[in-house]
Amino acid sequence: MFFKRPATLPTATEALPGRAKPFETPPEHFVFHRPLVGPWPEGLEVAYVAMGCFWGVERIFWRLPGVYSTSVGYMAGLTPHPTYEEVCSGRTGHTEAVEIVFDPKVLPYGQLLKVFWENHDPTQGMRQGNDQGTQYRSGLYTQSEAQSAAAAASKVAYQSALSAKGMGAITTEILPAGPYYLAEAYHQQYLAKNPNGYCGIGGTGVVCPLPTGVSA
Numbered sequence: 001m002f003f004k005r006p007a008t009l010p011t012a013t014e015a016l017p018g019r020a021k022p023f024e025t026p027p028e029h030f031v032f033h034r035p036l037v038g039p040w041p042e043g044l045e046v047a048y049v050a051m052g053c054f055w056g057v058e059r060i061f062w063r064l065p066g067v068y069s070t071s072v073g074y075m076a077g078l079t080p081h082p083t084y085e086e087v088c089s090g091r092t093g094h095t096e097a098v099e100i101v102f103d104p105k106v107l108p109y110g111q112l113l114k115v116f117w118e119n120h121d122p123t124q125g126m127r128q129g130n131d132q133g134t135q136y137r138s139g140l141y142t143q144s145e146a147q148s149a150a151a152a153a154s155k156v157a158y159q160s161a162l163s164a165k166g167m168g169a170i171t172t173e174i175l176p177a178g179p180y181y182l183a184e185a186y187h188q189q190y191l192a193k194n195p196n197g198y199c200g201i202g203g204t205g206v207v208c209p210l211p212t213g214v215s216a
Contacts, residue, residue, distance in 0.1 A: 007125075009134055018082050032068070034068065047109065053136065054183070100112065121204050124171065131200050140175075141178070155170055
């Protein structure tokens with residue numbers, strides 16, 4: 001997990017070709033024993049985040065009240081249905097992303113954003129801690145105009161809090177969610193299957209104040 005990888009995103013001509021078909025996925029979530037893919041029950045929403053190595057990020061979110069399901073995969077890149085090795089090469093453009101299926105009545109999106117900001121360092125660019133490479137960049141991939149507005153407002157609020165502590169500029173990308181490609185089966189709920197496995201996720205210690213109009 002500690003190899004140095006490319007720090008710039010590939011162009012369309014540099015990206016690997018990928019493949020037409022997805023990987024075979026596990027029949028159910030290892031922790032929740034629910035389907036790993038939708039359709040989801042009515043009333044649930046979906047969020048996508050990238051905060052570094054997706055093993056630890058997924059564990060953070062499956063532990064939250066109101067979360068119905070999670071999975072790990074690849075987002076914001078160019079290569080269809082990439083492998084983990086291809087993503088790590090830096091030639092697909094993807095982040096290591098986590099899909100979070102949640103009940104907004106129990107876990108409002110604003111609270112999910114607060115967990116996102118406080119549990120990694122969003123100022124590090126193309127790395128997270130010792131993990132270096134484009135797939136470790138910070139990202140929020142939104143599903144609606146409401147999510148986009150809340151994400152942007154929370155970024156401004158957290159930048160103010162970080163600046164007050166002498167920290168640098170947030171490098172998190174906020175983009176409309178594009179194709180999400182599930183990662184290979186062995187990555188799903190990895191730290192539930194391997195409790196002593198690697199987790200390089202850690203926050204800044206700075207609290208994220210939610211801006212006016214973003215529900216906690």
